[in-house]
Amino acid sequence: MPNRFYFNFACINYILLKPMKPVAFPLIPILILFITAFSCSSNSSKPRKPVSSIAVQPAKNNYVFGEKVSVNVKTKTRDGQIESIKLYFNNTLIKESKELDFTVENVLIEKLGSGNFTVEAVKTDGLKNSRLLVINTISDVFPEKFTYQVVNTFPHSKTHFTQGLEFYNGFIYEGTGEYGTSGLFKTDLRTGKTLQSHMLADQYFGEGITILNDKIYQLTYRTQKGFVYQLSDFAVIDSFQFKSKEGWGLTNDGAHLIMSDGTHVLTWLNANDFSVVKTLEVANNKGIVNYLNELEYINGTIYANVYTTDLIVQIDPDTGKILSQINLAGIINIYKNNQDKIDYLNGIAYDNKTERLFVTGKLWPKLFEIKIIPSK
Structure with missing residues (x-):
């Protein structure tokens, strides 16, 4: 019956089914794997920023001055709790909420050219994130x-x-x-x-x-x-x-x-x-x-x-x-x-x-x- 040797290193069993020959174990790669695993484990425990999305209905390339739209905001968090979510239209606050999914109806568009909706989401741990959506508005007047x-x-x-x-x-x-x-x-x-x-x-x-x-x-x-x-x-x-x-x-x-x-x-x-x-x-x-x-x-x-x-x-x-x-x-x-x-x-x-x-x-x-x- 062939000789069987067992080697244990860092919780890894090496089973040699043939007579043992001199082996140079890859110590450095194993250490790198160990450190990387530890690092990844540590990173996964770091707090994450909230992530928001903005959707305007109806969806258009160009909106018309005086038109009313609805704006839906959805926010995802991987950890922690939301302190506040603020929705701005052209730098004016139009809604503040703690809800992760909310809609603002009948938002009046009354600025020509480039406009924007901005969401700022803040967690109780102070981490925050923002999202910007740009819209274009044309005139309702035919010259x-x-x-x-x-x-x-x-x-x-x-x-x-x-x-x-x-x-x-x-x-x-x-x-x-x-x-x-x-x-x-x-x-x-x-x-x-x-x-x-x-x-x-x-x-x-x-x-x-x-x-x-x-x-x-x-x-x-x-x-x-x-x-x-x-x-x-x-x-x-x-x-x-x-x-x-x-x-x-x-x-x-x-x-x-x-x-x-x-x-x-x-x-x-x-x-x-x-x-x-x-x-x-x-x-x-x-x-x-x-x-x-x-x-x-x-x-x-x-x-x-x-x-x-x-x-x-x-x-x-x-x-x-x-x-x-x-x-x-x-x-x-x-x-x-x-x-x-x-x-x-x-x-x-x-x-x-x-x-x-x-x-x-x-x-x-x-x-x-x-x-x-x-x-x-």
Whole structure:
């Protein structure tokens, strides 16, 4: 009968059924297995964070402003107890509960563009976790469509790369762009003659302008800097920084500055300290509208050029809904010639006293007074 040897090491029996030969036991791998098992056992006893999920019904790619939805929140815990579960909609708390599964009905969606639901779940041991769900909202308004009728034509400098336009006390004020030729100009409407000017330093690309409380405010393109001028003599009396990456159009509502930055977002600024008062996302019934450019505040609404298009859109300043759009296609066509560098439509000015509306564009030879008429 063959010899039988038994070997016991770390609770593992080695049974050798043949005569024993010299064996080198793998001590290091066995120790690693032992340590790993101990480590895994230790990790499994660590407290776990709660995990939540958010479901919005009905499920859609785009929600409509004014729509009501239900929001279901489910939370799982592997250990411990829940202290609280909070549900926020656009950073406003709408429900707090200790239930692991709850639903909030009739949540009203009244913010255009990007919105979000956030759940924050906290356990009694202090461990917490959060979950974010982003939704998109379009407008419930189908914009009215308008075209135009030219009432009058006035001269406009073919060297002015128009970025801002304003009619004030009988004169045209204009902010222009391009590095090395950016400036601020006061011109005679009838003759187009420059009456007053101020040139920006070469490192600045001038952008939108607006007049408020006997001051002219002007943005620059990518320096996140604006300038404040005295209306009477264009003396620079202040400068300011803004948070938007780019400055595009500028207007005011009589109290605050309102700026565009080339996206679908408008930003209200305090006219004294230039802090952000609010932001507003702009959308129509199809989605957000980007490239909002030169702005004009007219009778309680905001008119904006849409960059690279022939469109001006009318915006509700409370909701961001586009109420109407004006198509100015063809307005400059008869004045084009092969020698001129005519760029995009950009520039809206309004005479509050006579209710005249003026438009022009970058490097355009003409400025137009137009009447808005319904599209056929």
